Amino acid sequence: MRNFGKTDEVVELLGRLPYIRPVPRQPVDAGAMFELKDWASIAERLPLSDEDAEIILTESQGSYRQIPSHVVGLTHIRDTEMFLDTHLGLIYFPGGSCTPGPTRIAQNADVQFPPIADYAADYAEEGDVEWRDAGTGLRCAWAIPDFFEMLKFYFRELNYIPLNRIQVVEAFDRGPDDEEEQEMDAIRTIFLEHGWPDLNRYENDKCMDAIKRRMDEFDQRYRV
Known part of the structure; x- marks a missing residue:
């Protein structure tokens, strides 16, 4: 080469x-x-x-x-x-x-x-x-x-957050009043509700579907 x-x-x-x-x-x-x-x-x-x-x-x-x-x-x-x-x-x-x-x-x-x-x-x-x-x-x-x-x-700590099956974003050090950080916190909660980070309990398909619904709501709320 x-x-x-x-x-x-x-x-x-x-x-x-x-x-x-x-x-x-x-x-x-x-x-x-x-x-x-x-x-x-x-x-x-x-x-x-x-x-x-x-x-x-x-x-x-x-x-x-x-x-x-x-x-x-x-x-x-x-x-x-x-x-x-x-x-x-x-x-x-x-x-x-x-x-x-x-x-x-x-x-x-x-x-x-x-x-x-x-x-x-x-x-x-x-x-x-x-x-x-x-x-x-x-x-x-x-x-x-x-x-x-x-x-x-x-990934385990959800500083790297999958938004869907192909896209990952980072969320490290934004302030608590940051609008995007608040949205990332909501997505973290969805992951935890579906068993993350215990891979024996984690329900990936249901989690991804719930995140998609949340992202759709977010887009509708802030769409110009």
């Missing part, structure tokens, strides 16, 4: 990455407003033209350009950039013009899943710092197992 500028190790890894299969013609959020890049399917289509390779890299790397050959972008949507460093065994979640909720609150001292303590500028080469810290000094790197445990935690 020379036109991707990636090492053989990364190329082999891409073909084995897990992926959330979309429903027909509709992508599925893996977290709040981000989709995972379907690298496994892309690997099956190799070799690609230089033009197609450039499009795929732009989609997965966003505005970040100096990405080393041992690093790969994991997401598909701009401003949710997420990178896997195969040498260090770290996942970076800098985002783009907007900072993702998990990264934003990870700057606090008392979070459940703190990022690694080192600042990127202290260990990375100058050209590699921007994508490692969003160019703003953010600490946004986690060991791979910790990163995915963190995402699962935010």
